[in-house]
Amino acid sequence: MLERPARTLPRSAAGFWIVAAAFTAVMSLGTAPSPLYPLYQQAYGFSSVTVTIVFAAYAVGVLGSLFLVGHLSDQLGRRRMLLAALVTAAASAVVFIVSPELPGLILARLLSGVAVGMVTSTGVAALAELDAVARPGRGGRRAAVVGTAANLGGLGLGPLVAGVLADLAPWPLHLPYLVHLVALLVAAALLALVPETVRRPDPRPPYRPQRAAVPPGLRRQFAAAAVAAFVAFALFGLFAALGSAFVGATLGSPSHTLGGLSTTATFGTAALVQALVRDPSGRWAGPLGAAAVPVGLAVVVAAAWWPSLPLFLAGEVAVGAGVGLMFSGAVRVVASGAAPENRAEAVAGLFLTAYLGLTLPVLGLGVATQYASPPVVLTVYAGLAALLAVAAGRSVRHARP
Structure with missing residues (x-):
């Protein structure tokens, strides 16, 4: 771990909430399409089987990401992996916007799943470490609660945001993803304010997937x-x-x-x-x-x-x-x-x-x-x-x- 001088305390306190917001934004995009599937079915004639295949692409992305890259923040740093997750999620949002047909939808869901897999373990670890720096000796309960809220709460937020926008605003198959894209880009810019909590090993150990x-x-x-x-x-x-x-x-x-x-x-x-x-x-x-x-x-x-x-x-x-x-x-x-x-x-x-x-x-x-x-x-x-x-x-x- 990095040394933690006193001047990092304010940055760690702010960084904690920035990471929580970034974590929430990625998870929210992961479920944003849920209330929009009936619109896709109407517009492109998708069957319920097609919808479940699209959903399965998301699950495959999450699973592959968890085991192939999710653990690499221990070597590459929490902030770098969080940025990679945000960029991947932003790419997913762009694909949702520009290619709403079936191939684009599957690709977008796969990218969204990859981003979720990257941010899940990284976000939880980063929140725990930033909380330990900002509030030493407090036991980590706040990090656990906020991590859970960002994770499952973010998954719950996405469908509500997308559903409201689909009912009340134009471009229902585009605007929800545009809103998420803006949130993801803002979160990526704010990561510059977050202190790194991991010292990258030198030499770097050889890559291996997460064992199960x-x-x-x-x-x-x-x-x-x-x-x-x-x-x-x-x-x-x-x-x-x-x-x-x-x-x-x-x-x-x-x-x-x-x-x-x-x-x-x-x-x-x-x-x-x-x-x-x-x-x-x-x-x-x-x-x-x-x-x-x-x-x-x-x-x-x-x-x-x-x-x-x-x-x-x-x-x-x-x-x-x-x-x-x-x-x-x-x-x-x-x-x-x-x-x-x-x-x-x-x-x-x-x-x-x-x-x-x-x-x-x-x-x-x-x-x-x-x-x-x-x-x-x-x-x-x-x-x-x-x-x-x-x-x-x-x-x-x-x-x-």
């Missing part, structure tokens, strides 16, 4: 946590990829703002509960979340069969709380159970499983909607997710380090 491995003594815990993470991200993917279209087609609401709110409710509630949870071992957070998920899914399914937007949103809030607790519990179980020398690899393995949950089930969901009505597909999907959530909750509760 399960320590032998953690296999039972990891299996339980991995199922919880898979289910949590499968439900994130459900509402991010198809939530807006479901609100429009099944619940009969033409509002893109409400369509965006259907995604915001899930991510925003997940961010809130993760920020409030104090469960270092993850032993009660996971099981409690697993109990909340079936309740929320039951409400969502009821709203699908007996169309009610308030009921649908209430169910999403419950699901968001449940998946937020499930995922935070899964991470804590793995992180607290692994030895320090294996922790990064174990957590990376958990994220690999989580992003498979974000990709594979949603692709299957998109295909299923071609052969059955949305309420039927949602009921089956929700039933399977609820069963897996309950099983994961029981396993996490009984697993021992």
Whole structure:
């Protein structure tokens, strides 16, 4: 780490919030297209399968970036990696604006995913280090809360901003990305004010991707946590990829703002509960979340069969709380159970499983909607997710380090 003279304290305090804003801007772009998918379907004739393929491109970008470049800020510096993430996200926004057809949309989603993968681990580490400099001895709680708010809160903010702009402003398939582009460029310019918190090693170690491995003594815990993470991200993917279209087609609401709110409710509630949870071992957070998920899914399914937007949103809030607790519990179980020398690899393995949950089930969901009505597909999907959530909750509760 770099030496931290007293003059860096004001810069670190300001830098903390600049990094938080940059982190939020990148994450927000990652979900901004969610309420706009019905517009793409109308304009270009996309099917629900096409929409899920576009969403899967984002998940592939995140996953590849997490394992190939996300860890390089330890060698290259936090600020340099944050700038690379912002530039990549800005390139994504430009592609969204200039090429809204399917090839451009897939490329834009892939670039957005790469940027999210770059900023996720880098932003969390930078916030913790800047907070430690600006407020020494405070325990890092603020960094954890702000990091969670920037991460999941940013994912929840994007659909709401895009939905409001699509309803109230012109150029609905362009203006939301232009607004994000401006925010990303401003954040990139402000990074010049952020002090670097990492001393680059000399000589630089050889490049290798982030390893993902399960320590032998953690296999039972990891299996339980991995199922919880898979289910949590499968439900994130459900509402991010198809939530807006479901609100429009099944619940009969033409509002893109409400369509965006259907995604915001899930991510925003997940961010809130993760920020409030104090469960270092993850032993009660996971099981409690697993109990909340079936309740929320039951409400969502009821709203699908007996169309009610308030009921649908209430169910999403419950699901968001449940998946937020499930995922935070899964991470804590793995992180607290692994030895320090294996922790990064174990957590990376958990994220690999989580992003498979974000990709594979949603692709299957998109295909299923071609052969059955949305309420039927949602009921089956929700039933399977609820069963897996309950099983994961029981396993996490009984697993021992």
